[in-house]
Amino acid sequence: MNTLENPKWPRSRKSIHSPMGESSPPSRQSPISAQKPLNRSKPSYSEDDSDNELDSFDRSGKIGSLNTTRSSNRSSHEFIEHEQIVTTRTRRTANDDSYRYNEERKLEISRTETTTSDPKIIYLAVLIAAILVGIAMYIIIPAKSLPTKRIECPQFKELMQYFNNQDITLWKSLKVNIENVVNQTPAAPSVFLLAYHDAATSKNVMAKILNATANCMKSNDPIQLDGGTFATDAMIQDYGEIITAYRKRLENEGIMYVADLHKLPAAAAQAFHTICDTFTPFVERSVIFFSMYVDQYDGKDMSPKKIHYLVETQLENNWNDINHNTLKALIGRITDQVFLLHSEKLLID
Known part of the structure; x- marks a missing residue:
């Protein structure tokens, strides 16, 4: 096989008459260079090329x-x-x-x-x-203010049997109020006024009441006074002397008895506005007794309301030189509990 007839190399037209007298071997060129001569000038594009490139751009653009x-x-x-x-x-x-x-x-x-x-x-x-x-x-609370057992005063039930002519409410009131003074904390004074028309009955009954009260309150020497005791110049000029004189003793004994209240001078009577104060007590654990003669006594109609009225009227007349408002307050405190002592046929000595 002739090597010059390689199908990959195209045949070129050669002149039979070569100036050199010989034929030169064909130059090896790539297929592309063989088809198109090398041209270094500015390329020119045809419409077909533009369309192809545009199509290629569109495709690449669409792809992108x-x-x-x-x-x-x-x-x-x-x-x-x-x-x-x-x-x-x-x-x-x-x-x-x-x-x-x-x-x-x-x-x-x-x-x-x-x-x-x-x-x-x-x-x-x-x-x-x-x-x-x-x-x-x-x-x-101190232990001494909490008694372990309530103190009772049965002595007043015994007196009720002895003095059976007296109002039963007297003994009940004495028992209840004195037991409260002894047992309650804080305590408050209890004030009793016992009106009488029979002086002998008053003397006997009050002696028994004081004795029973002293036993219940453990008092050895209760204070016992008479209305005339306060008729001194010092006490009339200054009723504060009464307060000063009896305060300490009342604190120790707890019992004060003023007989014949109708004999008490008006100036000295004002001291009992303080002693009988149950709202601001002068001495908390104290019992104050008064006895008073009433001259307008009617044995047929002596109801508690009637006897209370008689006592107030008589005290107003006795102490009329005291200021009216002061007198009303004073009488109101003294007559907190009023009872009438009826005559007894048989008196216990």
Whole structure:
């Protein structure tokens, strides 16, 4: 086979008559260079080439646009997936927090209900509170003001049997009020005025009442005075002398008896506005007795209301030189409890 007849190399037209007299071997050129001569001048394009390039540009543009769209779609899809993941995680976190809060709230309510509904816990709390209150009361209130047993005064029931002509309410009132003076804390004075028309009955009955009261109140020497005792110049000029003179003794004994109140001078009588004060006591644990003669005595109609009226009227007449308002207040305190002593046929010495 002839090597010059290689099909890959095109045959060139050669002149039979070569100037050199020999034929030169064909130059090796690429197929492209063999077909188109090398031209270094500015290329010129034809319409077909432009259309081809434009078509190529359109195709490349469409491809690029398609790639861009696909990239954008992919980015959007990835963003949406990311948002969905974030939203899902946020919802899960919120749900977890809500669930955890609800569980903690249920546990707290359960503990509260258990604490408040358990009868043993409630009983224990009440018991502890009662113990604390008891301790506080024991510390605050002195032990001597809390008597272990209430003191009774049965002596007045015995007197009721001896003096059966007297009003039964007298003995009941004496018993109840004197027992209150002895037992109550804080205590308040108790004031009695016993009107009489029979002086002998008054003397005997009052002696027995004072003795029973002294036994109940553990008094050794009750204060016993007469209305005329206060008719001194010092006490008339200054009734404060009475308060100063008898205060300490009244605190020790707790009993004062003033007989024949109608003999007491008006100026000195004002001292008993203080001594008989039950709202601001002069001496808390004290019992004040008065006896008073009434001249307008009617054995048929001597009701408690009538005797009270007679006593007030007589005292107003005796002490009319005292200021009216002061006199009303004074008489009101002295006549806190008024009883009439009826005559007794048989008197106990």
